[in-house]
Amino acid sequence: MKRSPPFLDWVGAVGLILCLTQSVLATVLTNSSRLESILDKYREKDEGGWKARSRGRRAISEGDKHLILDLHNKLRGQVHPPASNMEYMVWDYELERSAEHWAYSCRWEHGPSHMLTQIGQNLGTHWGRDRPPTYHVQAWYDEVRYYSYPYSQECNPHCPFRCSGPVCTHYTQLVWATSNRIGCAINVCYNMNVWGMIWAKAVYLVCNYSPPGNWWGHAPYKYGAPCSACPASYAGGCRNNLCYKEGGVDRHPAHEIEETNYIEPEPEPVRDREPEPRAQTPNPSPNDNIERNQVVSTEQMSQQVECETKLRDQCKGTTCNRYECPPGCLERSGKVVGTEYYDMQSSVCGAALHSGVIDNDGGWLDVTRLGRKQYFTKSYKNSIQSIGKNRSANSFKVDSVPVKAVRCDTTVALFCPFKKPVRHCPRLYCPRNCLNDNQARVFGTKYYSDKSSICKAAIHAGVIQNESGGYLDVMPMDKRRQYSGSYQNGISSESVSNPTGGKAFRVFTVI
Ligand SMILES: *[C@@H]1O[C@H](CO)[C@@H](O)[C@H](O)[C@H]1NC(C)=O
Ligand SMILES: *[C@@H]1O[C@H](CO)[C@@H](O)[C@H](O)[C@H]1NC(C)=O
Numbered sequence: 212m213k214r215s216p217p218f219l220d221w222v223g224a225v226g227l228i229l230c231l232t233q234s235v236l237a238t239v240l241t242n243s244s245r246l247e248s249i250l251d252k253y254r255e256k257d258e259g260g261w262k263a264r265s266r267g268r269r270a271i272s273e274g275d276k277h278l279i280l281d282l283h284n285k286l287r288g289q290v291h292p293p294a295s296n297m298e299y300m301v302w303d304y305e306l307e308r309s310a311e312h313w314a315y316s317c318r319w320e321h322g323p324s325h326m327l328t329q330i331g332q333n334l335g336t337h338w339g340r341d342r343p344p345t346y347h348v349q350a351w352y353d354e355v356r357y358y359s360y361p362y363s364q365e366c367n368p369h370c371p372f373r374c375s376g377p378v379c380t381h382y383t384q385l386v387w388a389t390s391n392r393i394g395c396a397i398n399v400c401y402n403m404n405v406w407g408m409i410w411a412k413a414v415y416l417v418c419n420y421s422p423p424g425n426w427w428g429h430a431p432y433k434y435g436a437p438c439s440a441c442p443a444s445y446a447g448g449c450r451n452n453l454c455y456k457e458g459g460v461d462r463h464p465a466h467e468i469e470e471t472n473y474i475e476p477e478p479e480p481v482r483d484r485e486p487e488p489r490a491q492t493p494n495p496s497p498n499d500n501i502e503r504n505q506v507v508s509t510e511q512m513s514q515q516v517e518c519e520t521k522l523r524d525q526c527k528g529t530t531c532n533r534y535e536c537p538p539g540c541l542e543r544s545g546k547v548v549g550t551e552y553y554d555m556q557s558s559v560c561g562a563a564l565h566s567g568v569i570d571n572d573g574g575w576l577d578v579t580r581l582g583r584k585q586y587f588t589k590s591y592k593n594s595i596q597s598i599g600k601n602r603s604a605n606s607f608k609v610d611s612v613p614v615k616a617v618r619c620d621t622t623v624a625l626f627c628p629f630k631k632p633v634r635h636c637p638r639l640y641c642p643r644n645c646l647n648d649n650q651a652r653v654f655g656t657k658y659y660s661d662k663s664s665i666c667k668a669a670i671h672a673g674v675i676q677n678e679s680g681g682y683l684d685v686m687p688m689d690k691r692r693q694y695s696g697s698y699q700n701g702i703s704s705e706s707v708s709n710p711t712g713g714k715a716f717r718v719f720t721v722i
């Protein structure tokens with residue numbers, strides 16, 4: 212059996228912009244005293260402020276714990292159609308502690324990955340306006356509008372990077388009948404990266420559930436008269452439509468969990484696309500929108516490789532920098548030679564797993580070639596055994612791909628100028644509406660001068676759209692003699708010949 216992939220729920224800048232008027236938005240952004248009040252609540256407090264626990268400070272107040280738990284049980288007792296086997300949920304301090312660890316990581320993603328096979332997890336974050344933690348719980352529940360009992364297949368969002376389309380897995384986890392334990396934590400995260408937008412102060416809620424729900428193709432609960440199909444361990448007890456036993460029921464035996472909790476990673480929709488030639492020129496498709504001379508580029512910088520692909524076979528010229536590994540490489544990573552730096556004969560994805568840059572869900576990584584090394588050491592790391600070698604060979608290292616939000620006028624010259632032998636730019640996120648930024652200039656076509664606005668060049672190249680902004684990859688390059696201007700996507704880029712100093716760059720689509 213496999214489980215639905217986890218999705219992220221967020222409430223932030225975009226949510227506020229969409230649902231509030233300008234004047235309210237301004238208040239939200241500028242009135243920090245309200246934000247301070249919620250932040251204070253979760254800053255360091257003496258132990259007296261929290262219910263005593265051996266480790267002292269907790270990442271959730273007793274009051275919020277009750278609010279979250281009570282709302283869960285209230286919502287679980289009121290599902291429609293009614294549930295015959297919905298179990299009463301109790302607080303679990305182990306789950307709370309694991310949620311706390313993750314909340315402290317301030318990473319806007321599900322994790323830690325080794326626990327996701329054993330727990331369910333819902334996440335929420337917001338900034339600005341003070342909101343009770345139940346705000347997120349209610350938002351998870353409200354996904355019910357995209358859900359029709361019993362199956363959730365029709366609610367299947369498209370999630371290459373940031374989900375769009377209806378999500379309902381928060382709802383189905385919340386009302387998963389057998390998930391009878393919960394533990395949550397709240398942390399205030401500074402400079403949290405929420406899909407490339409850096410939130411100065413984000414309130415981050417993590418709720419972990421056990422046993423986990425969201426088994427693929429299974430309904431979250433059985434339909435029928437409330438409490439008519441409770442597990443025997445409840446001995447017939449029922450309270451507010453929930454299977455209930457004073458003092459709680461025994462935990463589900465551990466072996467049961469182990470038997471069923473293998474998560475088979477769902478192939479993401481993004482990986483279903485047609486394979487593309489690795490290195491091609493942009494593919495401008497002339498459109499009937501003559502007025503803006505619309506062009507679209509679908510060329511990607513990151514190369515999709517197989518689990519076993521050796522770097523040596525997939526590293527030609529300057530294209531050897533960013534790679535995307537599929538999920539499931541732990542079982543078939545191919546040979547890995549070295550530790551920290553690896554022989555070029557090593558599998559790219561294997562080296563990335565070994566260095567902890569990706570996990571079994573796959574993902575992106577940056578490669579830097581390090582030239583010849585005299586020897587390579589073996590080690591066992593992150594479930595990968597690498598081998599040693601006492602013979603000189605060309606080497607490389609792998610790094611994770613950071614994501615940074617930039618402004619319309621950010622240039623490569625300022626942000627990540629070209630350097631030899633290779634310079635990795637973070638993956639970038641451009642805001643909307645860079646077209647209207649008159650300060651931001653663009654020089655060139657396809658190859659842009661590094662004095663150009665990155666975001667505007669990306670619109671010019673057809674990599675992102677003015678109306679939505681979005682993600683892109685940047686490849687800094689050595690200087691060129693000639694940058695030719697052109698009119699594309701409503702932008703007139705300028706021409707420059709033999710500029711003194713300054714390098715070049717290209718922009719690429721992120722799918
Ligand atoms: C900011 O929030 C505080 C606390 O809620 C409130 O007392 C104050 O009037 C607000 N200030 C403005 C400018 O809205
Ligand atoms: C590696 O080889 C060199 C020379 O061939 C030798 O001197 C050295 O001891 C070897 N190192 C290991 C760890 O085997």
Ligand SMILES: *[C@@H]1O[C@H](CO)[C@@H](O)[C@H](O)[C@H]1NC(C)=O
Binds near residue numbers: 645
């Ligand atoms: C660019 O996008 C913004 C935001 O969506 C929009 O208001 C503006 O009209 C667009 N500009 C052009 C020239 O299309």
